[in-house]
Amino acid sequence: MSEINSDLMLRASFKYLDRMSLKRDETLLIITEPPTDRRVAQALFDAALQKGAQPILSMTPYRGEHNMDPAPTLVAAMKAADAAITLIPYESADFYTRPFLEMLQSGTRMLGFLSGTAESLISLIYKHDFLITDRICEILEEVISKAKTIRIISPKGTEIQADLGGRPVQLNPGRVSLPGDEGYLPPGVVGQAPLEESWAGKIVFDAFAYPVGVLRNPITLEVKEGWVTDISGGREADRFKEWFESRKDPNIYRTCHYGFGINPSLKRLSGLKFLDERMYGLFDIGFGTNDLPCFQGQIRANGHTDGLMTEASVFYDDVCIFEKGEFIHPGIQPYLKPA
Numbered sequence: 001m002s003e004i005n006s007d008l009m010l011r012a013s014f015k016y017l018d019r020m021s022l023k024r025d026e027t028l029l030i031i032t033e034p035p036t037d038r039r040v041a042q043a044l045f046d047a048a049l050q051k052g053a054q055p056i057l058s059m060t061p062y063r064g065e066h067n068m069d070p071a072p073t074l075v076a077a078m079k080a081a082d083a084a085i086t087l088i089p090y091e092s093a094d095f096y097t098r099p100f101l102e103m104l105q106s107g108t109r110m111l112g113f114l115s116g117t118a119e120s121l122i123s124l125i126y127k128h129d130f131l132i133t134d135r136i137c138e139i140l141e142e143v144i145s146k147a148k149t150i151r152i153i154s155p156k157g158t159e160i161q162a163d164l165g166g167r168p169v170q171l172n173p174g175r176v177s178l179p180g181d182e183g184y185l186p187p188g189v190v191g192q193a194p195l196e197e198s199w200a201g202k203i204v205f206d207a208f209a210y211p212v213g214v215l216r217n218p219i220t221l222e223v224k225e226g227w228v229t230d231i232s233g234g235r236e237a238d239r240f241k242e243w244f245e246s247r248k249d250p251n252i253y254r255t256c257h258y259g260f261g262i263n264p265s266l267k268r269l270s271g272l273k274f275l276d277e278r279m280y281g282l283f284d285i286g287f288g289t290n291d292l293p294c295f296q297g298q299i300r301a302n303g304h305t306d307g308l309m310t311e312a313s314v315f316y317d318d319v320c321i322f323e324k325g326e327f328i329h330p331g332i333q334p335y336l337k338p339a
């Protein structure tokens with residue numbers, strides 16, 4: 001890692017602000033919550049000022065829990081800003097809350113960097129080649145939007161399919177430009193919420209499950225008409241099962257989306273869901289809430305979780321585009337080397 005100095009931080013911050021098309025005279029609200037790295041907030045503030053924008057830096061006390069509403073004063077500022085950056089810790093993520101949705105509806109565009117640090121600003125944003133992930137997003141959107149069905153298999157035993165039902169493709173290029181746009185850095189997941197009741201088969205996660213962490217032993221889930229009917233495996237499967245039970249909401253057992261990790265800058269599992277699900281080579285299946293604008297799904301549950309598998313092969317209408325964890329689509333292959 002090259003030495004992190006203020007010049008490098010500033011250059012990285014300009015790249016960040018370019019990804020959100022920040023213009024002169026626009027108001028930019030930077031939302032922080034300790035322990036998020038203040039060096040990142042300061043560098044973004046300075047870069048926005050140099051661009052002639054009007055940055056406002058806010059800090060709220062640590063929440064440490066998902067889906068807690070932000071304070072009303074902050075909410076008013078979120079709605080009033082042209083653009084916002086949320087630098088809060090991942091464990092405080094509030095993007096399923098009503099105030100957050102209202103901020104987007106009011107026209108604020110938001111590009112978040114959860115649990116961002118100076119080190120990850122440099123390694124995952126400054127050094128990242130956005131051409132690669134932008135191009136993969138474009139090609140996958142074209143392929144997926146024309147398809148009717150998806151089938152996923154893996155050597156560990158995944159064998160599951162679903163109908164796509166014309167649902168939108170969820171892209172995460174890490175770029176926002178229009179009022180109400182929502183995005184996150186680093187870029188990474190391309191996914192979709194197939195028709196909820198159409199999921200049928202077996203899922204085997206061998207890489208990661210939230211909140212269990214990086215997996216040593218696989219977790220197997222049986223899915224019938226979209227509902228998880230059984231979770232089995234070792235101790236990690238038991239912990240995953242306990243998390244589902246702890247939500248005390250039957251809707252948490254509903255299969256709600258899938259996603260490809262497309263980001264080759266992420267090289268190893270970190271144990272942090274929002275990074276690991278972006279890592280090139282991994283494939284994600286999620287459960288619980290999906291009634292978000294990006295998915296247009298029908299499930300509102302008391303939570304959301306994801307699991308990740310390696311070596312997935314993915315077929316759209318029986319055409320394979322991703323084989324054992326690697327894109328084989330001819331439009332994508334030149335951009336990527338095996339993970």
Ligand SMILES: [Fe+2]
Binds near residue numbers: 285286287304305306
């Ligand atoms: Fe998810």
